[in-house]
Amino acid sequence: MTTRTRFAPSPTGLLHIGSVRTALFNYLYAKHNGGKFILRIEDTDKARSRIELEDAILEDLEWLGINPDEGPSKDGRFSPYRQSERNSIYLDHAGKLLGSGKAYHCYCTKDRLKELTNEQKRAGKPPRYDGKCKSVKNLDLPHVLRLDVNLCGLSEITFEDKVKGKITFLSKDIGDFILLDTDSLPSYNFAAAIDDPLMGITDVIRGEDHISNTPRQIMIQRALGLKVPDYAHLPLVLGEDKKILSKRDDSFSIKSLRDEGYLPSAIINATARLGWAPGDEYISIMKLIDIFSLSRISSSPSSFNRDTLKRYNKDAISGADNAYLAALIKNDFPDTDAEKLELAIAAVKSNCGLIESIKILVSNLIGGNVRTEEAKTVLEDADSRMVNREFMKAIEASTSLGSDNWKEIAKDVSVKSGKKGRSLYGPIRAALTGSTSGIELLEVINFLGRDEVLKRIKEHLGENSGA
RNA sequence: GUCCCCAUCGUCUAGUCUGGCCAAGGACACCGCCCUUUCACGGCGGCGACGGGGGUUCAAAUCCCCCUGGGGACGCCA
Numbered sequence: 001m002t003t004r005t006r007f008a009p010s011p012t013g014l015l016h017i018g019s020v021r022t023a024l025f026n027y028l029y030a031k032h033n034g035g036k037f038i039l040r041i042e043d044t045d046k047a048r049s050r051i052e053l054e055d056a057i058l059e060d061l062e063w064l065g066i067n068p069d070e071g072p073s074k075d076g077r078f079s080p081y082r083q084s085e086r087n088s089i090y091l092d093h094a095g096k097l098l099g100s101g102k103a104y105h106c107y108c109t110k111d112r113l114k115e116l117t118n119e120q121k122r123a124g125k126p127p128r129y130d131g132k133c134k135s136v137k138n139l140d141l142p143h144v145l146r147l148d149v150n151l152c153g154l155s156e157i158t159f160e161d162k163v164k165g166k167i168t169f170l171s172k173d174i175g176d177f178i179l180l181d182t183d184s185l186p187s188y189n190f191a192a193a194i195d196d197p198l199m200g201i202t203d204v205i206r207g208e209d210h211i212s213n214t215p216r217q218i219m220i221q222r223a224l225g226l227k228v229p230d231y232a233h234l235p236l237v238l239g240e241d242k243k244i245l246s247k248r249d250d251s252f253s254i255k256s257l258r259d260e261g262y263l264p265s266a267i268i269n270a271t272a273r274l275g276w277a278p279g280d281e282y283i284s285i286m287k288l289i290d291i292f293s294l295s296r297i298s299s300s301p302s303s304f305n306r307d308t309l310k311r312y313n314k315d316a317i318s319g320a321d322n323a324y325l326a327a328l329i330k331n332d333f334p335d336t337d338a339e340k341l342e343l344a345i346a347a348v349k350s351n352c353g354l355i356e357s358i359k360i361l362v363s364n365l366i367g368g369n370v371r372t373e374e375a376k377t378v379l380e381d382a383d384s385r386m387v388n389r390e391f392m393k394a395i396e397a398s399t400s401l402g403s404d405n406w407k408e409i410a411k412d413v414s415v416k417s418g419k420k421g422r423s424l425y426g427p428i429r430a431a432l433t434g435s436t437s438g439i440e441l442l443e444v445i446n447f448l449g450r451d452e453v454l455k456r457i458k459e460h461l462g463e464n465s466g467a
Numbered sequence: 468g469u470c471c472c473c474a475u476c477g478u479c480u481a482g483u484c485u486g487g488c489c490a491a492g493g494a495c496a497c498c499g500c501c502c503u504u505u506c507a508c509g510g511c512g513g514c515g516a517c518g519g520g521g522g523u524u525c526a527a528a529u530c531c532c533c534c535u536g537g538g539g540a541c542g543c544c545a
Contacts (some may be wrong), residue, residue: 008545009545010544010545012544012545015518018526028531039510042545044544044545045544045545047544048544048545091518092541103542110543113542113543117541117542120468121468122468123468124468125468125469126468126469126470126541127468127469127542128469128541143482144543155470164472164473167471167472167486169470169471171469173469173470173471173541174470174541175541177541177542178543181542181543182543183543185543187542187543187544188542188544188545189545191491191545207539208471208472208473208538208539209538209539209540209545210540210541210545211472211539212471212472212539212540212541213471213540213545233472235472235538236472236473236538236539237472238538249525266528270479270531273479273494274479275479275492276480277479277480277481279493279494280479280480280493280494280495281494295484295515298480299472299473300472300473300474300537301473301474301537302478302479302480303478303479304478304479305478305479305495305496307478307479307495307496308478308479308495308496310493310495311494311495311496332540350507351506351507351508410504410505414504416479420505421502421504421505422505422506423474423505423506424504424505425504425505425506425523426505426506428505429505429506430484433506435506435507436505437505437507437509438504438506438507439506439507440505440506440507441505441506452523
């Protein structure tokens with residue numbers, strides 16, 4: 001049987017690290033087993049679902065390279081892939097349940113339910129529907145559909161979780177829950193329980209906040225004679241504050257991470273390590289697919305950490321194409337031609353953990369009059385002007401400047417200025433790049449060339465010349 | 468309240484299933500040194516953890532029980 005997994009977000013928020021981890025593991029598991037990865041949109045909540053958010057999710061997944069084999073934008077034979085378009089299917093199954101007496105209409109008002117819950121809590125009892133409407137029939141009143149848990153014929157539900165191991169729930173601990181709401185729209189549990197088997201899903205891999213939903217879904221599937229898929233529940237992903245990542249926490253959304261200059265493969269590498277330990281090295285997606293295994297997933301929660309992300313971003317940037325990186329930053333350098341920009345990127349990229357640092361280092365090379373405060377301080381020093389003056393003379397005395405004679409020239413300047421080390425190179429670096437840090441000076445000089453170096457030194461010496 | 472899940476360095480974790488190779492290994496972060504007449508990169512090293520208590524055993528991070536702590540679910544959200 002072909003492995004089929006699914007990622008089933010609801011379009012009520014942006015994709016964040018936690019949901020990406022779920023998507024990634026589903027993808028990895030499917031691909032590892034030569035199967036298919038399906039995207040299903042769970043938009044049964046009309047009030048909160050937004051099509052723009054669905055689009056954003058699709059876009060983020062595509063950007064990350066987690067591409068579904070089937071989904072709203074890639075049709076397969078199990079379409080439609082939006083739950084809002086599958087209502088007749090749910091109604092159909094609801095009818096079967098009602099017909100067989102395994103589900104019943106409930107006419108209780110929300111107020112009564114709320115009161116019931118409060119009462120039970122006050123009495124120290126678990127909040128559960130009391131089954132009042134079980135015996136009531138065919139009233140012409142608004143109603144919901146509830147599953148009669150007792151009539152499902154299961155006193156306990158046990159499933160072998162592929163991550164957590166054997167988990168057992170007692171059906172007496174589960175109240176008759178809602179299948180269809182007043183508007184005849186399916187509840188999450190009902191829709192998911194039906195869609196998974198109908199879409200041929202073999203393995204449901206999701207967050208562990210769904211563990212307690214699992215027995216409900218299994219009950220529905222059993223009651224309907226549908227195939228029960230295998231389940232695997234992933235430990236939750238926490239933020240740096242140890243709190244669960246929430247959809248409201250935008251700082252972990254893919255969009256903001258992307259805006260901050262993290263590359264897709266870095267995000268993939270960092271999220272892959274949330275509950276899984278494929279080693280410390282930066283790993284390609286192909287390799288990840290190759291070595292993925294659910295049995296290696298940890299069962300304790302993990303928290304997402306930016307340092308790790310940054311670490312992988314450094315690898316991702318060093319390994320990225322110059323042209324690819326150039327495309328990301330070209331808007332910041334409108335006056336620079338593409339070739340030169342790529343050259344500059346090639347010179348700096350191995351030093352950068354963030355796209356932002358590429359921008360800074362590239363702009364140091366390409367020029368403009370940007371100077372950091374530290375650089376200004378260095379340049380204001382009288383000795384530093386002297387060093388640069390000697391540097392200028394040395395260059396003028398030579399016809400070339402580059403790898404061949406850089407050492408000699410530096411030595412010469414050192415002797416004439418009486419400076420060495422930091423006080424020798426600091427002023428030159430500051431005059432040339434406007435910064436006190438950056439790539440190796442020789443590389444700066446090689447990139448700029450003799451004429452440009454001379455020009456920048458002269459510009460600097462010309463500044464404040466009256467001082 | 469009831470049910471379910473979880474517990475190793477600051478963080479991500481390896482090790483737990485199948486007890487001994489673990490006086491607990493790696494990575495990130497941090498600190499130091501080396502390389503470099505500068506800035507980085509890099510290299511080397513340091514810091515640093517089995518939540519607590521019982522048990523089983525010749526032997527426990529690993530198995531069992533209790534406690535504590537964290538989280539999740541119990542919704543006409545998903």
